[in-house]
Amino acid sequence: MEHEFWHERWGDGRIGFHEGRPNTFLERHLAALGPARHVLVPLCGKAHDLAYLAQHGHTVLGVELSPIAAEAFFTEHGLEAERDTLGPYTRFRAGSITILAGDFFALTPALLAAAGGADALYDRAALVALPEAMRRDYVAHLRTLLGTGTPALVITFTYAQDLMEGPPFSVTPAELREHYAGADVSEVDSAMTDLGRLRQAGGAIERCYSIRL
Numbered sequence: 001m002e003h004e005f006w007h008e009r010w011g012d013g014r015i016g017f018h019e020g021r022p023n024t025f026l027e028r029h030l031a032a033l034g035p036a037r038h039v040l041v042p043l044c045g046k047a048h049d050l051a052y053l054a055q056h057g058h059t060v061l062g063v064e065l066s067p068i069a070a071e072a073f074f075t076e077h078g079l080e081a082e083r084d085t086l087g088p089y090t091r092f093r094a095g096s097i098t099i100l101a102g103d104f105f106a107l108t109p110a111l112l113a114a115a116g117g118a119d120a121l122y123d124r125a126a127l128v129a130l131p132e133a134m135r136r137d138y139v140a141h142l143r144t145l146l147g148t149g150t151p152a153l154v155i156t157f158t159y160a161q162d163l164m165e166g167p168p169f170s171v172t173p174a175e176l177r178e179h180y181a182g183a184d185v186s187e188v189d190s191a192m193t194d195l196g197r198l199r200q201a202g203g204a205i206e207r208c209y210s211i212r213l
């Protein structure tokens with residue numbers, strides 16, 4: 001998607017994807033990430049998941065295009081964030097939570113290391129936020145940043161794509177496994193959801209995968 005699309009959504013407050021509480025699958029399957037990791041959360045929005053991960057002993061690095069979302073996360077959680085610049089990003093930091101405001105695709109291994117590194121991945125509504133061609137680039141990019149053996153939790157939606165235009169886009173289990181070819185992929189949970197725009201498609205299956213890259 002074009003950056004402007006997301007900036008407009010944040011500017012207008014059209015954020016039906018925002019759950020306003022920790023994701024249920026994250027709560028159920030947090031242990032899959034292991035203890036005290038540096039968790040990379042691409043396309044993080046202002047998800048409560050960032051705070052949930054930090055409350056459970058993880059150091060958290062979110063990357064989010066919208067500075068409105070980054071600022072709102074800290075304000076809404078009563079945290080005063082320090083702000084500086086890291087490469088092309090505005091970096092917001094409070095305690096063990098950092099959000100880099102800017103384009104995830106601009107993140108390089110050097111910038112990631114400068115931001116504290118990452119040895120775990122949490123993706124909720126990030127892969128599915130992107131059209132197909134960008135999804136390939138997104139996972140390929142992720143895999144340049146994270147080492148073999150990195151644990152990941154990835155949460156997707158599956159529905160009949162012809163019933164609705166994304167985002168969120170439908171990602172089938174087969175597509176997910178294609179992106180993560182060579183990794184150890186297990187589907188560990190699923191449930192029906194009609195959050196936000198998914199109502200227009202009559203709902204979707206939300207799936208949670210535990211992956212070891």
Ligand SMILES: C[S@@+](CC[C@H](N)C(=O)[O-])C[C@H]1O[C@@H](n2cnc3c(N)ncnc32)[C@H](O)[C@@H]1O
Pocket residue numbers: 006007017018019042043044045046047063064065066069102103104105124125126129167168
């Ligand atoms: C569907 S929302 C999901 C947000 C969050 N993961 C959640 O669960 O609430 C996708 C988010 O990705 C952000 N985004 C889209 N493209 C991006 C990019 N290239 N780099 C960083 N963030 C991006 C959008 O601004 C939006 O907040």
